[in-house]
Amino acid sequence: MKKKLKFLALLLLLSLVLETGVASAGTVPYDTYNYDYWENIVLTPAAYIPAGSISGSTVGTTGFMNPQDISVGDDGRIYVADSGNNRIVVIAADHKSLDRVIEGVMIDGKLSKFNGPYGIYVTKENLIYIADTNNRRIVVLDDEDNLVDIIENPQSEVLAKDYAFMPLKVCVDYAGRVYSIIKGETLGIMQFEGHEFTGYFGTIEVGISLAEKFWRKIATKEEREKQIQYVPTEFTGLDIDEDGFIFATNRDTQGKQAVRRLNPKGDDVIRKGENQNVGGDIITSGTSDYSGASYIVDVAVRDKGIYSLLDNKRGRIFTYDSEGNLLYIFGGLGTQTGTFVTPVSIEADNRFIYVLDSFRKEILLFKVTEYGALINEAVGLRYDGDEKEAVDIWWKVLALDENNELANRGIGKAYLSAGDNEMAMKYLELGNSRQYYSIAFKRYRNELLKASLGYILTVLFVIIVGLVAFKQYKKRSVKKKG
Amino acid sequence: MSKYFSKEKWKMLLYLLSHPADGFYEIRHNDKGSVPIAILMILLYSVVITFNMMSSGFVVNNTEPNSVDILSVTFGWIVGYILFSVGNWSITCLMSGEGRLKDIMITIGYSTLPMSFFTVIATVFSWGITEEEAAFYNMIIGIGTVWTVFLALLGIMTVHNFTLLKTIATVVCTIFAMAIIIFIYLMFTDLIGQVITFFKSVYTELIFR
Numbered sequence: 177m178k179k180k181l182k183f184l185a186l187l188l189l190l191s192l193v194l195e196t197g198v199a200s201a202g203t204v205p206y207d208t209y210n211y212d213y214w215e216n217i218v219l220t221p222a223a224y225i226p227a228g229s230i231s232g233s234t235v236g237t238t239g240f241m242n243p244q245d246i247s248v249g250d251d252g253r254i255y256v257a258d259s260g261n262n263r264i265v266v267i268a269a270d271h272k273s274l275d276r277v278i279e280g281v282m283i284d285g286k287l288s289k290f291n292g293p294y295g296i297y298v299t300k301e302n303l304i305y306i307a308d309t310n311n312r313r314i315v316v317l318d319d320e321d322n323l324v325d326i327i328e329n330p331q332s333e334v335l336a337k338d339y340a341f342m343p344l345k346v347c348v349d350y351a352g353r354v355y356s357i358i359k360g361e362t363l364g365i366m367q368f369e370g371h372e373f374t375g376y377f378g379t380i381e382v383g384i385s386l387a388e389k390f391w392r393k394i395a396t397k398e399e400r401e402k403q404i405q406y407v408p409t410e411f412t413g414l415d416i417d418e419d420g421f422i423f424a425t426n427r428d429t430q431g432k433q434a435v436r437r438l439n440p441k442g443d444d445v446i447r448k449g450e451n452q453n454v455g456g457d458i459i460t461s462g463t464s465d466y467s468g469a470s471y472i473v474d475v476a477v478r479d480k481g482i483y484s485l486l487d488n489k490r491g492r493i494f495t496y497d498s499e500g501n502l503l504y505i506f507g508g509l510g511t512q513t514g515t516f517v518t519p520v521s522i523e524a525d526n527r528f529i530y531v532l533d534s535f536r537k538e539i540l541l542f543k544v545t546e547y548g549a550l551i552n553e554a555v556g557l558r559y560d561g562d563e564k565e566a567v568d569i570w571w572k573v574l575a576l577d578e579n580n581e582l583a584n585r586g587i588g589k590a591y592l593s594a595g596d597n598e599m600a601m602k603y604l605e606l607g608n609s610r611q612y613y614s615i616a617f618k619r620y621r622n623e624l625l626k627a628s629l630g631y632i633l634t635v636l637f638v639i640i641v642g643l644v645a646f647k648q649y650k651k652r653s654v655k656k657k658g
Numbered sequence: 659m660s661k662y663f664s665k666e667k668w669k670m671l672l673y674l675l676s677h678p679a680d681g682f683y684e685i686r687h688n689d690k691g692s693v694p695i696a697i698l699m700i701l702l703y704s705v706v707i708t709f710n711m712m713s714s715g716f717v718v719n720n721t722e723p724n725s726v727d728i729l730s731v732t733f734g735w736i737v738g739y740i741l742f743s744v745g746n747w748s749i750t751c752l753m754s755g756e757g758r759l760k761d762i763m764i765t766i767g768y769s770t771l772p773m774s775f776f777t778v779i780a781t782v783f784s785w786g787i788t789e790e791e792a793a794f795y796n797m798i799i800g801i802g803t804v805w806t807v808f809l810a811l812l813g814i815m816t817v818h819n820f821t822l823l824k825t826i827a828t829v830v831c832t833i834f835a836m837a838i839i840i841f842i843y844l845m846f847t848d849l850i851g852q853v854i855t856f857f858k859s860v861y862t863e864l865i866f867r
Contacts, residue, residue, distance in 0.1 A: 214722040605716050614717050614789035621786065 206508035223548030226514025413474030431469030696767020755818030765813030776802025
């Protein structure tokens, strides 16, 4: 008995030691999670882990002050709109040294300094678009800081004479059309061709429910004035994908749709996943400051239709694929390395995810883990139409995260197209895809019917013959008796 | 016990399905019904519903497996059943209904039999269907539900000797009555709780003095 007890105690101790071993292996200061089919939170392995930070002092200049936007060029250089210091800081591709600082722009031989530059965008040709907010202009510079173009004081019939043009965020498509979010502008994104204002773009329509309409109808004028104004929400961040579609984030208090993918006509063509939600967190109930819908402030379009949203409220980064499925959620608020206080801008390239924190005055870097890389790769392959190749990678994802619904679904679909309906059913059920399960089941049922049709017909035939024979026998026996 | 579960009483249950008007009349006036059997029917329906939630085919089953709990389902249906019966009884008393509480309970309990039966049929059927055939599954459940509602309405009408319009009016009133009962229950428990905390605090005041 005593021996047994000792052994048990040892086991307990051992399990404790092992437990802490596992816990200390995860040094990531936040949870990585996802929502399952029933919208429960499911913790997953970390998809991205902190990989250091860049601040003004680490690259050899004075610290940032209230920086508001970053843009990463194709060559890896990071452009920071250091609004509080009225300058643009360009960080070299090695992230350790300074490339240059742009204080202003030479116009007619005179230096015109920036005043609160809020947004920045760098094109593939290394043209720098700067939303010079307080100077009410968008400045376009080339790689040698020479002025290329300047957009200011837009003229149009739809604009007032004394229109205060205060661009916050800026973005450029392949044809050189400029899109800009304007401070206090609820009509949509301003679109410029060259430096001519061509119109508003992607206006968000206000949804007023029937009940709200009813209450407004019966309210008096004074009451109505005190109610909230039903104005469209403003956009918060911009990015553009390879096809020239604009990704624009907005504040959605319902938490349903915080990002739009706008086609050249300005219509929203974003695809939503199974839960019809591209608004960040799904579980947002509660009464504290920490509850409520995610406040999405920026979007980073990545390879293969994947895009990441940055939540300012809870400091989380939501990554979706082109079909609107949530891939992974990570990040959190705090003061540890790898957490945010006031995240304002997100960018991504094939090395890192970059998040600018205006309060911490630094850019936080995140690098992909094996888990994250596998998901990115599999989703990318599916985006390209190579579902078969993606299967191998989905298997690897399953090895790391057994309950990954996307992986199960991917494997199930592959089995389905390979004709193994029984396995397809198994994995599609695990992946909670009723639509494809139904297809697999239909084929499986047909197979089963075909295989056993002979038996069924034989049994039916025997029954019918037996019945007829029985009736005949009965008739005869009745006759005999009669 | 045999009084409640005699063969005659069980036969009445099946007789109701084909001859509802006669059956309910017999129940009201010749004591052919049994409250324990009615409660058993409600329990049966709870079990059937749990069975349906747990093991209907994947294509039509949208219930999270973790959330299925037979105890809470049964408790819910029993409470709802008693609430409805008491609510209906209190309303029909005022509207000169002839039925006793016993009759109402028997009526409602017996009426759930078609719903239980068709839910089982639908659940078994759902093991062999695809998404396109889900409409048939819903139809089967629908038939059971319509039959049950029909039986319950006819039953309430017969045991109280009401017209159809009056029956529907009482059912609507019953729902309000249920809400009032719940409200009173909540208020009562809350007030009792406050009284208890009051005496508790008086007690603590005294012993710490």
